[in-house]
Amino acid sequence: MFKPTQKISLLTAFAFTISAQAQVVIAQENAPQYVVDIIEKANNESQLENMAFELLDVIGPRLVGSPEMKQASDWVIENYKNWGIETEVQPYGQWKSWQRGTSQLEMTYPRIKSLEGTQLAWNLATKKPVEAEVIAIPTFNSNSDFNNWLKTVKGKIVLVSMYQKYGRPDSQLKEHSLAGDYEMIKREKALALEQWNDNLKITGYTTNQLIEALENAGAVGIVSSFWSGELGANRIFSAKTNKIPMVDVALEDYGLLYRLASKGKHPKMKINIQSKDFGKTETFNTIATIRGTEKPNEYVLLSAHLDSWDGSQGATDNGTGTITMMEVARILKEVLPNPKRTIIIGHWDSEEQGLNGSRAYAEDNPEIMKNTVVSFNQDSGTGRIVNLSGQGYVNAYDYLGRWLDNVPSEITKDVKTTFPGTPGTGGTDNAAFIPYGVPAFNLGSQNWGYGGYTWHTNRDSYDKILFNELKRNVILTAILTYQAAQDENEISNEKRVLSLDKDGKPQEWPKPKSPNRSGDYK
Template sequence: MSKNYLKMYFSVCFAVISLSVSAQSTFQQNKQSIYKEISNEVAKNHQLEQLAFELLDVIGPRLVGSPEMEQAHNWVINTYKKWNIEAENVPYGEWKSWQRGTTEITMTAPRIKSIEGMQLAWNAATKKPVEAEVVAMPIFPSKRDFEKWAHSINGKIVLISPYQKSGRPENQWKEHATEDDFASYKKEKEHQNTLWNNSLKATEKSIREIVEYLETKGAVGFVQSYFTGTMGSNRIFYSFSKNTPMVDVSLEDYGLLHRLAVNEKSPLLKINTQSKKLGTAKTYNTIATIPGKTKPDEYVMLSAHLDSWDGAQGATDNGTGTILMMEVARLIKKYAPNNDRTIVIGHWGSEEQGLNGSRAYVMDHPSEVQKIKVLFNQDSGTGRITYIGGQGFTQAYNYLGTWLQNVPEENRKHIKTDFPGMPQTGGTDNASFVAAGIPAFNLGTQNWDYGQYTWHTNRDTYDKIVFEELERNVITTTILTLEAANDPNEISNEKRVLPANTEWPTVKEPKRNSNDY
């Protein structure tokens, strides 16, 4: 090799290295001014409320397989394109397609009263209103008693939830009742729960199996009340019956129907549900990308599931995570588009049925997954970020701790960390990536009574969003993302040694169609 060639070769190498170092140093020199611009934009011109309006009010709940879910995927793509961010829908399976319609529930005897409630997901529509006597499922001493009773329910609508004597949440009892009354209330409630659970054991069937069995015995409808413990909140999931209406009603109305039934007043209920079964529909993940400049094959991923249950609007589960990550992407594209590493945003489908979208991405895109150096996921409601665990990665403290130092003190002071922590095995989408050995961190948030009030309930609506908290989260997440995307150091994925009898979670197959659910 000639000296001139060597000289030219090293000149080119030096130029490439210089450009890389220059790009890195430019960001490092300017990042505080960039972060200030981003903070000012969030304070004066954030898009969170508009995004929430379009996703939650206009599109609404996003049950997997529904037309609304496909509409949401397309809306995400179109919104990103307005911001000059490339995005696409990536199919991974199909699901039964069902669209909610109107639900009318009316007690017609012993008096007329509208009943607060709704049809459960994927339930069959009533061809014409079903009107029948309501009976309550009693306590069964044995399987034989259950089977004997089952022969009496032909042509009846069956109440299948335990009766709640008090609709007041426990915190009210604790605050306002005498100590003796509170103790008595808790003791009676525990006793009733024990009786109910022992009765279910006696039938040798789950509630789902009981519904399926009673349907074969001629029951013409089922009514549940999945009370969360907070006034007005019921969890809304899916129907167990195949051809008969199944609805969830408020604790108050369920209690009324139950008391009338057990006191032999023969209440009559009319149920009219107008949902639509639409065959099957493809399921997707929506993936957006902001390409990196000097390390384009190293990814920093933002993660949030787009789907929801459909008892309400899916506002805090996970509309808030969705619009958070979209707003972060918008700000990065506007104020810091030229990062070292590529930023990928994953909006997952069918998280609610078992992390299906994120698991499918891990299974279907192994080479892409191995390019992910770090992932931030958000899926725990509307509150400010208060906790980040190390997920079992030994060096997480070194880089996360450094990145967090750039987050404003008024945000950082609320965040507790736990290093190296333990790998997450489920619950939300970052677990799919932890199983693949990716440092994938969930941004845990302030509770705001998420578990009882809005998680999978009929109260998970736009008005439950605390936008002041989301604004803080946008700033924190944007800074963490930019720090990760421009950190000149390698981001370690070294795993800790786990305690005895504990193993690292393994990658799991997703459910790719509703037959597996």
């Protein structure tokens, strides 16, 4: 039998489950039927959680060129096929094919300790574990001083990131410190950064050049710690070495190694990293299409990048954008199976290396760019959509404002619009289409700590997703897309006259940029 306390616990859990299934948005009175249908399907038939599980837990991170990126594309295609939506893969170039394996990092002296950290992308595996003394970069008085030290790094593992004395985020320091202490800590941190940068200048190298010099001088390993400023979060990018291991270690363990090394305790570290290098592979975009009937050669383009960095699962960058656009397509295929305009859903490759997939699509499909009446892009986080800029198109307010009128007010009340705004030049994939005159709008999300906590970090995982927020985004995007596909009016792409730059010269509209098709990237 259950004890009374257990019964209460079960009843509470049951009540919570019922509450969690409540509708996130309720259709307003006299709403058009298609709005009612979209809201009902988003609330009661949502596929978001299952898609997130399959994409993030089963497939995992999707580094460009990796086998997981191909697996993710196949999974996207399978879903669209099940929904009766045609798909294709459009190759556009090559990239290094690399697959992450295990990273075993240990401090072996003066005591034994497992270290939290990981190999950086495209780094070679260790044929056998590398064990060596760990050294920190000292303070130099001159360039000759640095050059003399450089001769001593042979056979050593070198720490190459600035030491962080305070491992707490600034928000904690500010909230809990006495006012005078907080100002003192700020000055101390600013001085440490200044001294670090001055020391780097004495070497005559940038950080990347210094790592190359260390490798050439005989170092056997490089350890970095790219702390994001939030508890437990480090940014995980690519290795800057060619022949020796390069790993990123959590702030706490990096600080331990640094203090031991700088205080003459001669710590040792063992690095055993197992990854696979498959050479070059094909890069590609995965494209889904719901064919239009009356205006099949006019297009509404939905946009989200499928690739990610691979320090974690790539959940909020950009698994959330991917499954949002897939869910929008699934719902519209049921609510609007025969739209007037053709709806294209682009899942881009290699956004993280400079919008390569979307720029390739734009460059390779000039007729589609010419006839795309509007594009909606979703990237950067799990939060509800709260920002919408006109991107420099003079009449964007006329049609976006009209379309937003049919979105439930409980969603639009939080959306800040800026018209006509200025054209985006980078950051996410809508910027790839603006140079072609496409009214391409990024649906900006509520922050939810994205910039510091999950953007390109080891903490960008499934548990950071707020699915009710995503449901609201699905409803908003689906309603906007429905209206864009069905609007009888011509949708203007007239550009604003841009203001003068800081030198008093007229700013120019962004020009198309060609993608990196060769895969040469460090």
